[in-house]
Amino acid sequence: MxxxxxxxxxxxxxxxxxxxxxxxxxxAADELARWLPADTPLIVELARPAALQPLLENWNLLxxxxxxxxxxxxxxxxxxxxxxxxxxxxxxxxxxxxxxxxxxxxxxxxxxAVEGPQKYVLxxxxxxxxxxxxxxxxxxxxxxxxxxxxxxxxxxxxxxxxxxxxxxxxxxxxxxxxxxxxxxxxxxxxxxxxxxxxxxxxAESLAGDARFAKLKGSLADNAAAWFYARLDKVRAFNASPEAAKPGDETGGRLLLGRWLDLVQKGETLGGQLIVQADSLELKALMSVPADVQNGPLEVFRPHTVGASLPIQIPQTLLSATLWRDFSAMWEVREQFLGPEALKGLAQLDSFAGQFFGGRDFGTGVLGSLGDQWRIVIAHQDYDAQKPAPGTRYPGVALIIPVDPEDEEFGVRLQSAFQTFIGLANLGAAQSKSPPLMLGSEQVEGVTMFRGTFVPPKNAVKDEPADDRFNLSPSGALVGNAFVLASSADVARTVIRSLKNPSPTQAEPTDQTKAEAIPTLRIAASGPEIAKLVAINKETLVSRNVLEKGNSRQAAAGEIELLEKLLAIVKTAHAEILDAPDEVRLNFHLDRANAPTK
Amino acid sequence: MRSVRRREDAVAAWAPYAPSPEQPWNLARVAHLHRRAGFQAPWSVLERDLAEGPEAAIDRLIHGEPTALDGQPAAQFERTMDLLSAESAASGSLSRLQSAWIYRMILTPNPLRERMTRFWHGHFATSNTKVNNLKLIHRQSALFRSHGMGDFRELLSEVGRDPAMLIFLDSPTNRKAHPNENYAREVMELFSLGRGNYSEQDVKEAARAFTGRFVQGDRFREVAAQHDGEIKQILGKEGVLNGETVVGILVDQPACARFLAHKLYRLFISEFDDPDPALLEPVASNLRAANYRIQTTVEMILRSRLFHDNASQGRKLRSPVELAVGTVRALEILDPCPSPETLAAACTRMGEALYAPPNVAGWPGGTEWINTASSLERANLLLGLLSKSDDKLGRRLNPEALAKRYSFANPGDTRNFYTQLLVEGPFQDGLRSAVERQAQPDSQEDDRVRFDISLILTAPEYQLT
Structure with missing residues (x-):
C-alpha cells in the first residue's frame, strides 16, 4: 500500500x-481571534457547515x-x-x-487563519x-x-x-x-x-480590533461563513515594485472611481455568506483609507441621490445603473489623473467640441449630462434579422442622462450621432467595408435615428452572414435621456420602456441620511443569459475547439456545463454602496425553479 | 545544380520506384513519403504503410484515409471543417480563420489535399491584409481545396474570376480606358510562365484582355462596358481576346508546364537544388499529356525513383505550419490537441501567417524560414508542446504512454521510438547518438523521455524534411 x-x-x-x-x-466559536495578533492577514470561518446543505439539496450543485x-x-x-x-x-x-x-x-x-505565505493556523x-x-x-x-x-x-x-x-x-x-x-x-x-x-x-488581539469586532457584530444569525482580511498585509505577500506603481488607468478610474484606490490601498475587507434554500447572499464591507476620505475622489460618491434601480425591458440579460457626476469629476480631474491621461482628455475636449457645436466640454457637454447612467443588454429579435448572422449578439443600449432644461443639447446629441455614422462610413469606404445606411423612424412619438447594413443581394448558399449584421446603431432623445443602442430593436424597446415607465423604474429618492448610498446596481437574468448561450451553442462549441483544441464532443460538454450553471440561477443582483469611510458590496442570487412564495 | 547529362538519366529518375535490396521500402522511406506528401504521420500509419508497400501508401495519400484522426468519417469531417471555416470567416477574425485551417490540417484524413491547398495558397498568394474580407479569402481557400488536384487550366481560369484575387491585384481599377497591368503581369510571371517567357507588350495586351472584371457585392461580375473588345496580340495569338482566352494561350505555352514542373519539384523533391531543365522535362511532358490534371503529375512524382532516392531526403526546410502540424500529428497530441489559435499565432511569429503571405510572390521558403528570431520561436513552440505547465500547448502529451502503446517500454526503446518517429532518415543515427550522450538517466522516467524528445525536436536536423 x-x-x-x-x-x-x-x-x-x-x-x-x-x-x-x-x-x-x-x-459558534471564535477563541482563535483572542490569540491572534490584530494584523492577522486573513481569517476565514465556516461557522455553520450545516447551512451549506441547501447548496447540495436545493441548488443541486454536486x-x-x-x-x-x-x-x-x-x-x-x-x-x-x-x-x-x-x-x-x-x-x-x-x-x-x-x-x-x-x-x-x-x-x-x-x-x-493565514498568517503569511505557507503559515497557517487551523x-x-x-x-x-x-x-x-x-x-x-x-x-x-x-x-x-x-x-x-x-x-x-x-x-x-x-x-x-x-x-x-x-x-x-x-x-x-x-x-x-x-x-x-x-x-x-x-x-x-x-x-x-x-x-x-x-x-x-x-492585551491586544484580533478579537479586540474595532473593525474585526464590527464585522463580527454585523454577522447574520444564519451566516454560513465569514472572512476578514487585512488587505495591506495580504498585498505585502506578493509585494513587488512593479505592482506598487500606478499605471495609466484613465478608463478604469473614470468607471471605478475611488473603488480602484480601495483595491490598491484599502486596509480591511470583511464579508459573510448566507445560504438559503432559494437564495444565496454575499455581503462584503471594505474600509476606505483615510487619505481617500474627503479627498478629490469624493466626487465619485453620491451624497444625496444614489443609483436608481436598473431598468428592465423584456428579455434583459443584464441591466445596470451607475451614478456618476462627470461634470464634477471634470472640475477636479487634475487632482486624480496623471499627465498622460490629462493630455488625452485635453484632446477629447477639443475633439468633442466639433460634435457639439463648439460647446465647452466640461460645462457645455458634461455639465448638461445627469448622473444616472444606465446600460441594458437585451436580446434582439433574432428571427427578424436578415440576413441571419453566424453569431447572434444581444443588443446593448446606453441610456445617457440629459439635463431636461438644456433642450439644445438634446438636438446636439442627435446630430452628433448622425455625424458619427457619417464618419464611420468614411472609415468604411477607406477600408472597403460596407457602409451603414442612415434612416429614421417614429417610436411612441419619438424620432429614432438608425444605421443599418444593406443585406447582400446574392448571398452564397450555406455561408453564414457576417457578424456585423448584429449591428444597427441607433440613437433617440427620450425626455431627459438619450438612448444610444447597438441594435434598433433594443433601442425601440428601451424607448417604449422610458415612455411608459413601470413602478419599479421610479426615480431614486433622497438618501442623504442613509448610512451608505448605492453607486452601482446590477441585475442579471440566468435564463436570458442561458438563452443566449443556447442560441449560439454551435458557435461557442467551435470557438472552444479553436481556443482549447478540444474535440467537438468535449467542447460541447463544456458549453453544456455552462448552461447547467446558468440554469441554476434565476436572477443575480449586485450593488455597491458608498459611505464616507466604507464601501459595501451586496451580491444576491435567486435560485431558478424555486417554489413561488 | 542537380545536373542531368542525358535525356535517359531524366527518364530514369522519374521512372516508377520499385523496392530493391539497394533501395528497400523501409521506415525511412515511409516517413519521408508522409513528411513530403502530407505532414508527419502517427506511428501506427508508418507501421501500416511499411507493411503494405509503397503503392498502397501512395494510393491512400492520393485518395485520403477513410477516417480523420479524430475518428470522424472523412466526408463528415470535411463538412464539419467547412462549416467551422465558414463560421470563422463570418466572425471577421483572421486568427480564428487561421486556426480553423490549422485544426483541419492536424486532423485531416487527406493530408496531401491540405498540402496542395497550402501550395496553391502560396502560388496564388493573396493576403487579407489588402483584401480585408475574410469571406472572400475563405472562398478562395475552398477553391484551392476543391481544384488543387484537378485541372490547372480550370484552376487558373477560376483564380482569374476569384473576388479575393481580383481585389488583391487591383482588377476593379482595370478598365477599358485605363488598363491596370497588375493581374496580367502576375498571371504570367508568378502564376503560369515565369520571367523571360513573355514580353512587356504581352503584359499590356493581356491587361486589356482582363479589363471589365469587377467585384460587386462580394461576387465576380463582368462589365461589358468596361471591357476592351478590340483586337489584341498576346504571345503570338491575335484576335478579340478576353480573360478566358488568355488563360488558354498561357497554358498552351511550353513554358507553362516547365514552370509548374519546377514548382512541383520544389514542393516534393528539393528546394535546395536548382534542377537541370532536362531533369524537369519529363514532369512537364506529363503535365501536358495529362491535360494539366495536377493529380496525375503529383502521382508520377510520388511514385518516382527520384522521390524515393536517399539523396532526396532532408532536402527541404520545414515551413512553420509543417513544423507545428507535423509534430502534433506525429506525437498524436489529438484529444485535446494544442490550442489551434496558439499554434496559428506561433506560425505567424515564425513567418507563416496563413491568409497573409508577405507579397504576391508568396513565401520564399527554404532557408528564408530560418533566422535568429524564428529559430527561437520554433524552439519555444516545440518545447511548449512538451511542457507540463503550458495550458495552451502543453499538458496534453504523455510521451511514456505513447511509446508504451507501441510496445517501446524501456529507456533505450523509447529513445529509439522517438528518434524513428520524428527523424527517421539520414540524420537518425547521428541524432540518436547525440541524444544518448546528453541523456539524463537520473531523472524520473517521464522527465527523461521529455528531455530526450526535446533534444530531438530542437536539433537542427529536425528542421529538415
Whole structure:
C-alpha cells in the first residue's frame, strides 16, 4: 500500500474538515481571534457547515461540480486518493463510516487563519469531542505502521507544552487537542506560542480590533461563513515594485472611481455568506483609507441621490445603473489623473467640441449630462434579422442622462450621432467595408435615428452572414435621456420602456441620511443569459475547439456545463454602496425553479 | 545544380520506384513519403504503410484515409471543417480563420489535399491584409481545396474570376480606358510562365484582355462596358481576346508546364537544388499529356525513383505550419490537441501567417524560414508542446504512454521510438547518438523521455524534411 509514503500530517485532516462541514450542526466559536495578533492577514470561518446543505439539496450543485474539469482532475489526483484511503481506514478502526466520522470530528465548523505565505493556523471544531483523541490515535497508528512497513523513520513526535499534548511531524506541522478542538499549524513553534497566548492572553488581539469586532457584530444569525482580511498585509505577500506603481488607468478610474484606490490601498475587507434554500447572499464591507476620505475622489460618491434601480425591458440579460457626476469629476480631474491621461482628455475636449457645436466640454457637454447612467443588454429579435448572422449578439443600449432644461443639447446629441455614422462610413469606404445606411423612424412619438447594413443581394448558399449584421446603431432623445443602442430593436424597446415607465423604474429618492448610498446596481437574468448561450451553442462549441483544441464532443460538454450553471440561477443582483469611510458590496442570487412564495 | 547529362538519366529518375535490396521500402522511406506528401504521420500509419508497400501508401495519400484522426468519417469531417471555416470567416477574425485551417490540417484524413491547398495558397498568394474580407479569402481557400488536384487550366481560369484575387491585384481599377497591368503581369510571371517567357507588350495586351472584371457585392461580375473588345496580340495569338482566352494561350505555352514542373519539384523533391531543365522535362511532358490534371503529375512524382532516392531526403526546410502540424500529428497530441489559435499565432511569429503571405510572390521558403528570431520561436513552440505547465500547448502529451502503446517500454526503446518517429532518415543515427550522450538517466522516467524528445525536436536536423 502506498498510503502515507511520506509524512503528511496536515493533509490527513483537511479532507475530514471538508467532508465534515457538509453534514453538521452549528456551533459558534471564535477563541482563535483572542490569540491572534490584530494584523492577522486573513481569517476565514465556516461557522455553520450545516447551512451549506441547501447548496447540495436545493441548488443541486454536486453533479455540476463533479463535471468541472478542475474538480475532475483533482478527484483523479493520487494524493487525494491516498487521503481518502486514510480516512476510510481511520473510520473503519472506529467502527464508523467516513462521512459519519467527518461529521463527528468537524461538524461544528472550522476556522483558518493565514498568517503569511505557507503559515497557517487551523481550528477544527467537532460535534463529538470525545471522538477526537481516538481518531487522532488511530490515524497516528496507521501512519506509523505504514512508515515501518516502508522502513522509513518515524518522524512523528509527541511532547507536552502548557499541559497540552502536541504531536509534531517533521517539517510539515503540528497538532494538538485544545479545549476539545483540534488545533493544527504548520509549525511546532507557532503551536507552542499559541498555547502560551492561550495561557496568558495578550492585551491586544484580533478579537479586540474595532473593525474585526464590527464585522463580527454585523454577522447574520444564519451566516454560513465569514472572512476578514487585512488587505495591506495580504498585498505585502506578493509585494513587488512593479505592482506598487500606478499605471495609466484613465478608463478604469473614470468607471471605478475611488473603488480602484480601495483595491490598491484599502486596509480591511470583511464579508459573510448566507445560504438559503432559494437564495444565496454575499455581503462584503471594505474600509476606505483615510487619505481617500474627503479627498478629490469624493466626487465619485453620491451624497444625496444614489443609483436608481436598473431598468428592465423584456428579455434583459443584464441591466445596470451607475451614478456618476462627470461634470464634477471634470472640475477636479487634475487632482486624480496623471499627465498622460490629462493630455488625452485635453484632446477629447477639443475633439468633442466639433460634435457639439463648439460647446465647452466640461460645462457645455458634461455639465448638461445627469448622473444616472444606465446600460441594458437585451436580446434582439433574432428571427427578424436578415440576413441571419453566424453569431447572434444581444443588443446593448446606453441610456445617457440629459439635463431636461438644456433642450439644445438634446438636438446636439442627435446630430452628433448622425455625424458619427457619417464618419464611420468614411472609415468604411477607406477600408472597403460596407457602409451603414442612415434612416429614421417614429417610436411612441419619438424620432429614432438608425444605421443599418444593406443585406447582400446574392448571398452564397450555406455561408453564414457576417457578424456585423448584429449591428444597427441607433440613437433617440427620450425626455431627459438619450438612448444610444447597438441594435434598433433594443433601442425601440428601451424607448417604449422610458415612455411608459413601470413602478419599479421610479426615480431614486433622497438618501442623504442613509448610512451608505448605492453607486452601482446590477441585475442579471440566468435564463436570458442561458438563452443566449443556447442560441449560439454551435458557435461557442467551435470557438472552444479553436481556443482549447478540444474535440467537438468535449467542447460541447463544456458549453453544456455552462448552461447547467446558468440554469441554476434565476436572477443575480449586485450593488455597491458608498459611505464616507466604507464601501459595501451586496451580491444576491435567486435560485431558478424555486417554489413561488 | 542537380545536373542531368542525358535525356535517359531524366527518364530514369522519374521512372516508377520499385523496392530493391539497394533501395528497400523501409521506415525511412515511409516517413519521408508522409513528411513530403502530407505532414508527419502517427506511428501506427508508418507501421501500416511499411507493411503494405509503397503503392498502397501512395494510393491512400492520393485518395485520403477513410477516417480523420479524430475518428470522424472523412466526408463528415470535411463538412464539419467547412462549416467551422465558414463560421470563422463570418466572425471577421483572421486568427480564428487561421486556426480553423490549422485544426483541419492536424486532423485531416487527406493530408496531401491540405498540402496542395497550402501550395496553391502560396502560388496564388493573396493576403487579407489588402483584401480585408475574410469571406472572400475563405472562398478562395475552398477553391484551392476543391481544384488543387484537378485541372490547372480550370484552376487558373477560376483564380482569374476569384473576388479575393481580383481585389488583391487591383482588377476593379482595370478598365477599358485605363488598363491596370497588375493581374496580367502576375498571371504570367508568378502564376503560369515565369520571367523571360513573355514580353512587356504581352503584359499590356493581356491587361486589356482582363479589363471589365469587377467585384460587386462580394461576387465576380463582368462589365461589358468596361471591357476592351478590340483586337489584341498576346504571345503570338491575335484576335478579340478576353480573360478566358488568355488563360488558354498561357497554358498552351511550353513554358507553362516547365514552370509548374519546377514548382512541383520544389514542393516534393528539393528546394535546395536548382534542377537541370532536362531533369524537369519529363514532369512537364506529363503535365501536358495529362491535360494539366495536377493529380496525375503529383502521382508520377510520388511514385518516382527520384522521390524515393536517399539523396532526396532532408532536402527541404520545414515551413512553420509543417513544423507545428507535423509534430502534433506525429506525437498524436489529438484529444485535446494544442490550442489551434496558439499554434496559428506561433506560425505567424515564425513567418507563416496563413491568409497573409508577405507579397504576391508568396513565401520564399527554404532557408528564408530560418533566422535568429524564428529559430527561437520554433524552439519555444516545440518545447511548449512538451511542457507540463503550458495550458495552451502543453499538458496534453504523455510521451511514456505513447511509446508504451507501441510496445517501446524501456529507456533505450523509447529513445529509439522517438528518434524513428520524428527523424527517421539520414540524420537518425547521428541524432540518436547525440541524444544518448546528453541523456539524463537520473531523472524520473517521464522527465527523461521529455528531455530526450526535446533534444530531438530542437536539433537542427529536425528542421529538415
Amino acid at each position: 502506498l498510503l502515507f509514503s511520506r509524512p503528511r500530517g496536515s493533509s490527513l485532516f483537511c479532507p475530514i474538515v471538508l467532508v465534515a462541514t457538509i453534514f453538521s450542526r452549528p456551533v 453533479p455540476i461540480l463533479r463535471d468541472l474539469p478542475q474538480v475532475r482532475s483533482a478527484l483523479e489526483n493520487p494524493d487525494l486518493g491516498n487521503v481518502r484511503l486514510a480516512v476510510e481506514a481511520v473510520a473503519a478502526s472506529l467502527n464508523t463510516t467516513p462521512l459519519a466520522l467527518a461529521d463527528e470530528l468537524a461538524g461544528a465548523g472550522a476556522t483558518l 481550528v477544527v471544531r467537532p460535534n463529538r469531542p470525545d471522538r477526537l483523541q481516538p481518531a487522532l490515535d488511530a490515524a497516528l497508528k496507521l501512519v506509523r505502521q505504514e512508515l515501518a512497513k516502508q522502513n522509513l523513520p518515524d518522524s512523528y513526535v509527541t511532547q507536552e507544552h502548557q499541559g497540552v499534548s502536541i504531536t509534531s511531524f517533521a517539517q510539515t506541522g503540528a497538532l494538538a487537542i485544545v479545549d476539545h478542538q483540534l488545533l493544527v499549524t504548520n509549525s511546532l513553534d507557532r503551536l507552542k506560542a499559541l498555547l502560551d497566548l492561550r495561557a496568558n492572553p495578550p
